[in-house]
Amino acid sequence: MKKVPKKIRQVQLQEKLKKDPFLTDEELSELFSVSIQTIRLDRLELGIPELRERIKNMAKKNLNKVKSLHSSEVIGELVEMNLGQSAISIFETTKQHAFEKTKVIKGQYIYSLAESLAIAVIDAQVALVGVANIKYKKPVKIGQKLIAKAEVVKKRGNNKYFVWVKIQIKNEEVFRGKFILVTFSDDKDDGGATF
Amino acid sequence: MKKVPKKIRQVQLQEKLKKDPFLTDEELSELFSVSIQTIRLDRLELGIPELRERIKNMAKKNLNKVKSLHSSEVIGELVEMNLGQSAISIFETTKQHAFEKTKVIKGQYIYSLAESLAIAVIDAQVALVGVANIKYKKPVKIGQKLIAKAEVVKKRGNNKYFVWVKIQIKNEEVFRGKFILVTFSDDKDDGGATF
Missing domain, CATH: 3.10.129.10 (Hotdog Thioesterase)
Known part of the structure; x- marks a missing residue:
């Protein structure tokens, strides 16, 4: 994937994670050809917790079922x-x-x-x-x-x-x-x- | 089984436990038509440990194999x-x-x-x-x-x-x-x- 402007990358990142919430920061960084640090900053700005946290949040909801x-x-x-x-x-x-x-x-x-x-x-x-x-x-x-x-x-x-x-x-x-x-x-x- | 004299019972008890080391005191008491207390005294006199102890002793030897x-x-x-x-x-x-x-x-x-x-x-x-x-x-x-x-x-x-x-x-x-x-x-x- 070609390097894209930050705004567009952040929209795409949200879409990617919606489809596959288990993508690691590393996988995302490869996907967007940016550093892992950049992905972390993107998540921070977007208010998306790290993978482990995302998994735990999902698990909590599912356990009730x-x-x-x-x-x-x-x-x-x-x-x-x-x-x-x-x-x-x-x-x-x-x-x-x-x-x-x-x-x-x-x-x-x-x-x-x-x-x-x-x-x-x-x-x-x-x-x-x-x-x-x-x-x-x-x-x-x-x-x-x-x-x-x-x-x-x-x-x-x-x-x-x-x-x-x-x-x-x-x-x-x-x-x-x-x-x-x-x-x-x-x-x-x-x-x-x-x- | 008819009630037998103590000496004979103790010999038979040893034979029984040789064949089936997992007999409980309760099962032995039924087998010999005596009280559980009598079986315990028999074991004590014969130097036979209680079931749990017998099992542990066997397990120790087998684990080495x-x-x-x-x-x-x-x-x-x-x-x-x-x-x-x-x-x-x-x-x-x-x-x-x-x-x-x-x-x-x-x-x-x-x-x-x-x-x-x-x-x-x-x-x-x-x-x-x-x-x-x-x-x-x-x-x-x-x-x-x-x-x-x-x-x-x-x-x-x-x-x-x-x-x-x-x-x-x-x-x-x-x-x-x-x-x-x-x-x-x-x-x-x-x-x-x-x-």
């Missing part, structure tokens, strides 16, 4: 939530999630991110996983940012939901899982339920 | 370990593992128990999960004791292992999972590995 989990039980930052349809969560991996030997992120944390999102997207008070078929496609390293997308692909009967969760790093898929969930009404004792 | 994980990374108490073949781990669920709403234990903890055991049983320095097909058969409640059994059922090629993990509460199966794991040699950089 979740029915099936307490907000503290949702793993990662819930940046999109169309209850009963789809949801997106972002999770930053740290040292504590990795195997000591290999520094590869443990499957259990990737699974937990996917499972929690699969439950959160369900439009019901209580949802439990019955079956999950999952595939880890590439080892995830410490510090990599996981973007998990859940989609409700099918509903069978009154209380059975099929949810696909795909997890990417940038544009590369590192995990995919198919979950079958069962919902229960809130007031019913599900202690004896079998799947 | 594990190659693929640091001992702190194994979930639950590892009460049996035949490296490369089979392993058993015991895990007591508590409030912190449960959903706030339903008090049902979260799948992610049951999955983690199974995954960690599937990795631990592998006779290699580095093992990662590639694929997992899992089924939760019954909701697990707070306080229930999970007994996870892993079995290496197949090896394909040089570095692909098929491990089945079944988790029971008493004699009822609550979870089963099939894991496909890939091993790497210790000194090789597996950063670019794909499954």
Whole structure:
């Protein structure tokens, strides 16, 4: 992209972020062929908070929509939530999630991110996983940012939901899982339920 | 069983615990038609520690056998370990593992128990999960004791292992999972590995 005047750049920057709120300052600086510092000043002038802040603000709003989990039980930052349809969560991996030997992120944390999102997207008070078929496609390293997308692909009967969760790093898929969930009404004792 | 003299009972008690070290004092008391207090005194006289202690002692020995994980990374108490073949781990669920709403234990903890055991049983320095097909058969409640059994059922090629993990509460199966794991040699950089 050719270098454009500040006024025009700032309008375009707002449009870009409206379409893709997860663009980093670095990505924006490449996009507009300006320095990261310039992008920061643009954001300051426009009153646009930094990426981490933007993500947190979105997550706060989306958490309120979740029915099936307490907000503290949702793993990662819930940046999109169309209850009963789809949801997106972002999770930053740290040292504590990795195997000591290999520094590869443990499957259990990737699974937990996917499972929690699969439950959160369900439009019901209580949802439990019955079956999950999952595939880890590439080892995830410490510090990599996981973007998990859940989609409700099918509903069978009154209380059975099929949810696909795909997890990417940038544009590369590192995990995919198919979950079958069962919902229960809130007031019913599900202690004896079998799947 | 008819009530038997103390001496004979104590010999039988030792034999019983040799066969099944996980018998609780309560189960032993029913078995011998005596009070729990009597069983405790028997154990005291015979120098047999209580169940929790017995489990911990076994776990300590078994942890040393594990190659693929640091001992702190194994979930639950590892009460049996035949490296490369089979392993058993015991895990007591508590409030912190449960959903706030339903008090049902979260799948992610049951999955983690199974995954960690599937990795631990592998006779290699580095093992990662590639694929997992899992089924939760019954909701697990707070306080229930999970007994996870892993079995290496197949090896394909040089570095692909098929491990089945079944988790029971008493004699009822609550979870089963099939894991496909890939091993790497210790000194090789597996950063670019794909499954």
